[in-house]
Amino acid sequence: MNQIVNDKLSEARINLLQEISELSDVQFNSKPELDTWSIAQVCHHLVLVEEATIKAIAWRLTESSSIKGERKKIENIILDRSKKLRAPKIVEPDENPFKVQQIMASLNDTREKLMTFLSTIEDKSILAEKTVKHPALGEIFLDQWIEQIYLHEQRHIEQIKEIKLLLE
Template identity: 70%
Template sequence: MNNLINDNLYKTRNDLIKEIALLSDDQFNSKLDINSWTIAQVCHHLVLVEESSIKAIAWGLKEIESTQNERKKVDLILLDRTKKIKAPKIVEPDVKPFEVQQIIDLLNESRKKLMTFLSTIEDKSVLAEKSVKHPALGELPLDQWIEQIYLHEQRHIEQIKEIKLLLDARQ
């Protein structure tokens, strides 16, 4: 895996932790309205996406068929927040409240699992050769599955910033 992806995973996760670390548990679990997620739920969703991505990449690596597909402009799709993307059931967050530290621990665990898993892949070039269908992005090369983790996180960091502003405005 190249250093740019590693750096982006690291930087984006640090940015996320900075956004949530100083929130009270009340702020963390406050809903703007009945149909929106709390900041805690957004973060739980990110944990679930990271864990699901590991499973998808592992599954794709086991496939014998090499289904090289064209590369997508994942950044343009994921960073465009004017287009709503419905979360598949498997990555919908829990409705129960979370503590900030509890979510930080879950985020750290999922990232450790990802990095450990990626370190076990001997021939990283295979990541660009095999693909798996992504629920929102369609058929996606495995290396772009890794890329979508931090891009998806960047998308939700912007959402968290908006939620924080709106929560502040209500007080």
């Protein structure tokens, strides 16, 4: 994994934490509409996605075969918020309320797990050679699974900003 990806992961996480750190627990758990997520649920979803990403990459690394395919422009797909993407069950957030500090700790914990996991991969070039099917993006390379973390966070940071405006 290169420094640019590290920087983008860090930048997205800093921006996310800045968006939520000043919220009260009530604001954090308030929904602008009944059928939408609260900011807390958006953040819990991000925790679940990061955990699922680690599992997907770890699972694929145990397989010996490599698949060469075409790289997708995942940035265009993920950052296009005009297209609604439905979260798979495995990464749907809990309905229960969360405390801001609890979610911030979970976000820090999953990021630490991700970085620790990635540091154990001796030959990082393998990440550009193997693919795994992503629920929204289809078959993508493992290094793109890592990139989708910060792109996905950027997408949801914009959603959080919108929710904050709706709650004012």
